[in-house]
Amino acid sequence: MKLRNVLKTRTPKSPVHKSASGPNMPKAKWLSFPYIVWMIGFIIIPLVVIFYYGLTTSDSTFTLNNIALVMDPINLKALKQALELSLVSTVICLLLAYPLAMILNKSKMNSNSFIVMIIILPMWMNFLLRTIAWQNILEKTGIINTILNFFKLPTVNIINTPAAIILGMVYNFLPFMVLPIYNVLIKIDQDVINAARDLGANGMQTFLKIILPLSLPGVISGITMVFVPSLTTFVISTILGGNKIVLIGNVIEQQFRVGNWHAGSGLSLVLMIFILISMAILSKYDKEGSSLW
Amino acid sequence: MTDNKLINLVNITKSYGDNVVLDDLNLYIRENEFVTLLGPSGCGKTTTLRIIGGFETPDKGQVIFEGKDITKVPPNERQVNTVFQKYALFNHMTIAENIAFGLKIKKKSKAYIQDKIKYALKLVNLDGFENRMPDSLSGGQQQRIAIARAIVNEPKVLLLDEPLGALDLKLRQDMQYELIRLKNELGITFVYVTHDQEEALTMSDTIVVMNQGYIQQIGTPEEIYNEPKNAFVADFIGESNILPGIMVEDKLVNIFGVNFVCVDTGFGKNKPVDVVIRPEDIDLVKPEEGIIKGVVTSLIFKGVHYEMEVHACDHDWLVHSTDLFPVGTEVGIWVDPFDIQIMNKPESEDEEAVEVEL
Numbered sequence: 001m002k003l004r005n006v007l008k009t010r011t012p013k014s015p016v017h018k019s020a021s022g023p024n025m026p027k028a029k030w031l032s033f034p035y036i037v038w039m040i041g042f043i044i045i046p047l048v049v050i051f052y053y054g055l056t057t058s059d060s061t062f063t064l065n066n067i068a069l070v071m072d073p074i075n076l077k078a079l080k081q082a083l084e085l086s087l088v089s090t091v092i093c094l095l096l097a098y099p100l101a102m103i104l105n106k107s108k109m110n111s112n113s114f115i116v117m118i119i120i121l122p123m124w125m126n127f128l129l130r131t132i133a134w135q136n137i138l139e140k141t142g143i144i145n146t147i148l149n150f151f152k153l154p155t156v157n158i159i160n161t162p163a164a165i166i167l168g169m170v171y172n173f174l175p176f177m178v179l180p181i182y183n184v185l186i187k188i189d190q191d192v193i194n195a196a197r198d199l200g201a202n203g204m205q206t207f208l209k210i211i212l213p214l215s216l217p218g219v220i221s222g223i224t225m226v227f228v229p230s231l232t233t234f235v236i237s238t239i240l241g242g243n244k245i246v247l248i249g250n251v252i253e254q255q256f257r258v259g260n261w262h263a264g265s266g267l268s269l270v271l272m273i274f275i276l277i278s279m280a281i282l283s284k285y286d287k288e289g290s291s292l293w
Numbered sequence: 294m295t296d297n298k299l300i301n302l303v304n305i306t307k308s309y310g311d312n313v314v315l316d317d318l319n320l321y322i323r324e325n326e327f328v329t330l331l332g333p334s335g336c337g338k339t340t341t342l343r344i345i346g347g348f349e350t351p352d353k354g355q356v357i358f359e360g361k362d363i364t365k366v367p368p369n370e371r372q373v374n375t376v377f378q379k380y381a382l383f384n385h386m387t388i389a390e391n392i393a394f395g396l397k398i399k400k401k402s403k404a405y406i407q408d409k410i411k412y413a414l415k416l417v418n419l420d421g422f423e424n425r426m427p428d429s430l431s432g433g434q435q436q437r438i439a440i441a442r443a444i445v446n447e448p449k450v451l452l453l454d455e456p457l458g459a460l461d462l463k464l465r466q467d468m469q470y471e472l473i474r475l476k477n478e479l480g481i482t483f484v485y486v487t488h489d490q491e492e493a494l495t496m497s498d499t500i501v502v503m504n505q506g507y508i509q510q511i512g513t514p515e516e517i518y519n520e521p522k523n524a525f526v527a528d529f530i531g532e533s534n535i536l537p538g539i540m541v542e543d544k545l546v547n548i549f550g551v552n553f554v555c556v557d558t559g560f561g562k563n564k565p566v567d568v569v570i571r572p573e574d575i576d577l578v579k580p581e582e583g584i585i586k587g588v589v590t591s592l593i594f595k596g597v598h599y600e601m602e603v604h605a606c607d608h609d610w611l612v613h614s615t616d617l618f619p620v621g622t623e624v625g626i627w628v629d630p631f632d633i634q635i636m637n638k639p640e641s642e643d644e645e646a647v648e649v650e651l
Binding site: 191192194195197198201205209213214 | 346347348367368369370373374375377378379381382383384385394395398399439442443446
């Protein structure tokens with residue numbers, strides 16, 4: 001749900017808009033009908049429901065208590081931890097993805113699509129399966145420690161630590177950072193880079209003054225696409241964090257699981273505010289407002 | 294080596310895979326010259342320009358600039374600047390920032406940069422555009438900014454890669470005059486790449502006609518137009534009738550079995566040659582007054598002149614004339630001897646190239 005929200009706010013010049021204002025307007029409008037139904041049924045109504053539950057008590061009176069729940073020390077700690085871990089994951093993703101996207105862009109051969117496929121390939125496997133696989137690798141008696149044992153080396157304790165969760169986030173969300181950056185990089189005209197070189201810029205100056213600023217929309221898309229799901233995840237933290245590390249996503253999931261929809265919705269609203277703030281900050285750096293993919 | 298050879302390309306060879314783009318190319322460019330590399334797409338003209346600019350490295354050969362070998366010098370260390378075909382402006386910067394780019398990298402003072410921006414914008418007739426974004430400018434304006442951005446760096450040579458290709462006809466013509474004016478005001482060397490023969494004829498001091506990686510002819514616009522060295526040049530520059538002929542003797546050529554008097558000598562006796570006659574050099578006269586007789590088969594009004602096709606000796610002759618001869622009219626064809634241009638035939642069909650003596 002939140003992802004859809006992101007998609008909507010970040011693509012103001014979407015094709016749907018364009019065709020709606022085109023010459024074949026009546027036909028285009030008719031075509032957008034299923035999309036409108038979809039938006040109402042799966043975005044707007046759920047949002048309204050969340051707002052309703054988040055701002056009421058079980059006997060339907062207005063309250064801010066559900067939102068105030070975030071001030072509870074345990075919840076506050078979960079939120080803080082979620083923010084920290086998703087921030088670190090996003091930064092690591094960015095540091096890994098940017099050079100990777102540049103390498104992809106440089107290799108102008110036909111193997112290009114092959115390399116892209118290798119990055120996308122893990123996405124074809126179920127997200128849960130991938131994460132559980134990491135659990136098996138990292139466990140106390142898992143693959144890594146078995147190998148270390150075999151060589152009589154000291155074992156490592158990664159599972160159920162923040163590091164394991166960061167690893168899970170980076171592994172699962174890295175493609176979402178690589179692809180938007182790659183996508184803006186391939187669109188940069190080689191002659192624009194040549195022009196910078198021609199005007200006296202060396203490789204580093206060209207990167208800092210031309211390539212980096214021009215790729216910023218992709219970077220921002222990537223950050224959003226990694227940061228938002230990382231902040232809200234509860235699957236990765238459950239599987240790779242055991243019960244030792246509780247993120248805000250886990251807290252919300254727990255609330256819904258025990259049937260307390262009001263508390264769960266209230267905390268979701270708080271999380272939504274954080275996402276909106278982060279997106280507002282990002283959009284300041286994104287003049288173009290384009291190219292999510 | 295003479296002093297005024299600013300750029301000297303020596304034995305340049307460049308290929309991409311099996312595709313040889315430039316084959317042993319030799320060319321020098323003098324100081325303060327407007328040189329145009331002219332040819333169809335794929336003839337190697339842009340590659341030549343990119344080799345001078347430093348964006349391509351030749352497989353073999355040397356690029357000599359002011360007597361120094363710069364073949365391996367990266368583009369940012371060369372004293373040339375390029376104006377790219379699709380402008381290649383930095384869209385995330387204002388016009389002023391675009392123009393200042395090269396100067397900022399050279400760490401010039403703020404006041405100097407400001408002066409230069411003002412001067413350059415004035416030169417390209419776009420005063421007051423400092424704070425606009427490239428997106429908000431028309432194609433012609435963007436191209437002028439691209440020129441301004443290049444010339445503020447005071448290059449010894451300005452390389453222009455089909456800079457007017459994306460503009461419409463009227464604007465293109467205006468920009469041609471602007472470029473000539475700029476060249477004269479700046480007093481620097483222009484190396485211009487185009488496939489548009491009219492552009493080349495209008496602006497250049499020297500035209501280098503290229504085809505399939507070879508230089509076909511180097512000369513002034515008049516030389517290229519009036520005395521094409523081979524059928525390719527004749528065909529590419531303007532319209533022409535290229536006819537198979539046999540040089541009977543000096544000053545006499547046989548075309549389709551009819552002898553024409555010409556002014557060329559030194560081809561030997563009974564030698565097969567290519568004959569070029571420009572359509573505007575054919576005079577249509579009364580049937581009995583012509584060298585050969587024919588019938589007008591098509592007539593198109595072109596504005597300044599009529600374009601006609603005359604069927605004579607089993608060949609369609611292209612004729613440009615301000616006089617109107619309706620379709621079906623029987624006419625005589627007359628060509629003045631000095632309007633007949635004789636060229637050696639290429640030695641084989643696929644070897645159109647000729648060795649050019651500089």
